[in-house]
Amino acid sequence: MLSKRIIPCLDVRDGLLTKGVKFQENLDLGDPVEAARRYYLEGADEIVFYDITASAEGRGIFLKVVEKVAEAIFIPFSVGGGLSTVAQMREVLLAGAEKVSLNSAAVKNPALISEAAAAFGSQAVVLGLDARQVTGPGCPSGYEVVINGGRTPTGLDALAWAQKAETLGIGEICLNSIDADGTQDGYELTVTGLISRAVSVPVIASGGAGSPEHLYDALSLAGASAVLVASIVHYRTYSLKELKGYLKSRGCPVRPVV
Amino acid sequence: MIAIIDYRAGNQTSVRRALDCLKIPSLVTGDPQVLREAEGIIFPGVGAAGQAMEHLNKTGLANEIRALIQDKRPFLGICLGCQIMLDFSQENAVATLGILPGQTKRFEPDILDCEKRPIRIPHMGWNEVKTIKPTVLWEGIGAKDQFYFVHSYYPEPQPRLTIGLTEHGLEFTSFFGYDGLWAVQFHPEKSGPPGLRILQNFYDYCRGRGYAQ
Numbered sequence: 001m002l003s004k005r006i007i008p009c010l011d012v013r014d015g016l017l018t019k020g021v022k023f024q025e026n027l028d029l030g031d032p033v034e035a036a037r038r039y040y041l042e043g044a045d046e047i048v049f050y051d052i053t054a055s056a057e058g059r060g061i062f063l064k065v066v067e068k069v070a071e072a073i074f075i076p077f078s079v080g081g082g083l084s085t086v087a088q089m090r091e092v093l094l095a096g097a098e099k100v101s102l103n104s105a106a107v108k109n110p111a112l113i114s115e116a117a118a119a120f121g122s123q124a125v126v127l128g129l130d131a132r133q134v135t136g137p138g139c140p141s142g143y144e145v146v147i148n149g150g151r152t153p154t155g156l157d158a159l160a161w162a163q164k165a166e167t168l169g170i171g172e173i174c175l176n177s178i179d180a181d182g183t184q185d186g187y188e189l190t191v192t193g194l195i196s197r198a199v200s201v202p203v204i205a206s207g208g209a210g211s212p213e214h215l216y217d218a219l220s221l222a223g224a225s226a227v228l229v230a231s232i233v234h235y236r237t238y239s240l241k242e243l244k245g246y247l248k249s250r251g252c253p254v255r256p257v258v
Numbered sequence: 259m260i261a262i263i264d265y266r267a268g269n270q271t272s273v274r275r276a277l278d279c280l281k282i283p284s285l286v287t288g289d290p291q292v293l294r295e296a297e298g299i300i301f302p303g304v305g306a307a308g309q310a311m312e313h314l315n316k317t318g319l320a321n322e323i324r325a326l327i328q329d330k331r332p333f334l335g336i337c338l339g340c341q342i343m344l345d346f347s348q349e350n351a352v353a354t355l356g357i358l359p360g361q362t363k364r365f366e367p368d369i370l371d372c373e374k375r376p377i378r379i380p381h382m383g384w385n386e387v388k389t390i391k392p393t394v395l396w397e398g399i400g401a402k403d404q405f406y407f408v409h410s411y412y413p414e415p416q417p418r419l420t421i422g423l424t425e426h427g428l429e430f431t432s433f434f435g436y437d438g439l440w441a442v443q444f445h446p447e448k449s450g451p452p453g454l455r456i457l458q459n460f461y462d463y464c465r466g467r468g469y470a471q
Contacts, residue, residue: 001372001425003384003404040450045384071275076406076448096271098408098448121305123380123408171380171408200367202378225378255384255404258451 003255004219005045005226006243007204008233010035012081013052015061022236033068039233040073043240043257047073048101048174048228051081063095070096080128080174086115093120101174103128104147107154107161110168117169126204127170131158131191132178143191150178162195173199174228176206184210184231192222204228212238212246219252260284260461261296263323263339265303265313269447273302273336273457276447280454282461290322298464299323299331302447303338304408307362308350310338320355327357332464333439334395340434340441341413349411358435360415369427377427380410387422387432387444395440395459396422403452405444407432413443438463 011018012032020028021035029035036047049069051062066079079092080101089100100120106112106127116125132153134144141159146152162173175195177188187205196203202225205218209232218224232238241257248254260277262270262284270286277284284300285292293299301323303310314320327333335343342354347362354362371377384404389396412430422433424443432443440460446453 001385002378002381002407005383070272071278074276074279074448074454075450076408076445094271096275098269098272122410123304123382172382200376200379202380202382223373223375225383256402 001253002225003045003253004224004247005204006215006240006254007046007048007226007228008039008044008240009048009050009206009228009230011050011052011230012062012065014055014058015053015065018052019234021234032065033072036069036077037072039240040075043244043255044075045226045255046075047077049077049079049081049097051079053081063091066092066095066097078126080126084109084112086112086119089116089120093124099124099126099172101126101128103130106165107145107147107156110164113165113168113170117171122169122171125170126172126174127162127165128174128176129158129162129165129195130176130178131188133188133191141191141194143194146178150181158191159194159198162199166199166201170201172202172204174204174206176228177208180208181206183208186210186214187218187222187224187227189217189222192218192224196223202226210237212243215243216247216250216252219247220250259296260298260300260464261293262286262300262302263293263319264288265310265317265319269302269304269337269445272445273300273447276454276457277461280458280461282457288317288319290318293322293326297332297467298460299326299333300460301333301335301339301343303336303342305338306350307338307342307347307354307411308352310342311352311354314342314355323355324357327439330438330467332460332467334460335441336447337409337443337445340443341411343441344413344415347411358415358419358439358441360413360419360434362411363414364411365426371427380408381412381426382408385424385426385432385444387424389422389433391421393421393437393440394463395456397459398455399452405432405442405446405449405453407444409443413441415441438467
């Protein structure tokens, strides 16, 4: 039976983590390669990096980070943040990432998805979808796509966009709720369930994790295939082992941590 | 030295990095001469069967691979490299290498998982491989170990070739072949410590076969 995945997410700026990650000895790590390696050894099923670097120079540094990560961990990892051309995606994949995540650029130019899928295969292309709850006739699902890190509303219906992206060749969707993000009050289960039921590709729930129950709810009730976790593991509120132990005790299939 | 066949199908470098970590000498190559000098061959791959076959046929690598297997050179096919050892693939409806009897089929979206929900396609993530036969490739692997999969098509070799099975809505063969010619649908190079153990086991087998230069 396919296991549900727990995926730590690391934000990188100019080659360093934006927030330090705490490990067992209460060590705060700023080095993304070392943090990735620790999570790998602690049983992460996958790792996501978001590059929030603005400068061209910083991007070069980030590619070096990707190369070093690829030499240090032997689980899949994906990279997102500002990718807008097939050439940029190729750089990241050649540096050793398994997947690239497209967000704002795909909204502005949906053909980018099909170009990327044709060049690298659907399995390598993730749609990063930031959604927020809205009312009004423009978005019948009740959720709108927002871009540029959640700052810019698009008027695009989140459900319709997810389905369109699937048709264009996306291999997976990472669904981030802007409303829930940072709250630690739990994943937004309504939108997660809505989109999860409407597409056949795996959906990763993102935004709002604060307790092990939240992970269970997204995976079991809302039907997500995976959950993205950040603060809850970075600040060591819970270890991956504890989170997986909890999910297992509730009958949710997970890959055991050795 | 292990040769990793380069046929423009993706993940050769991931496999090389995993072998580097194990200090196993390897070369990524499409050169038949180098393949002939290797102690063992890894045939990796992600991507589409049609494109891969076109490249293998055009470059003559298809015949080279058949000859090396005839010559009993230790061989490990991974993911697409596992599927195209069979006769035919439903992906792009293409004739594949025909080294082992069987075909590659598509996961149909109407299959239900154990929660009675339609299965996710691609089959992406960690899953178990239940082995039904002993093989040296599996030495040191525990029953609870899981492996990383990502694929929308699955191999269906002749049942006598099945070594291991995996469940995703249906039970499919995720590991097949015989000693010296193995095919795995999952990615050992992305499956953490148990995956690395499989690559080490493969190398140890190769060392014992006497093709060392």
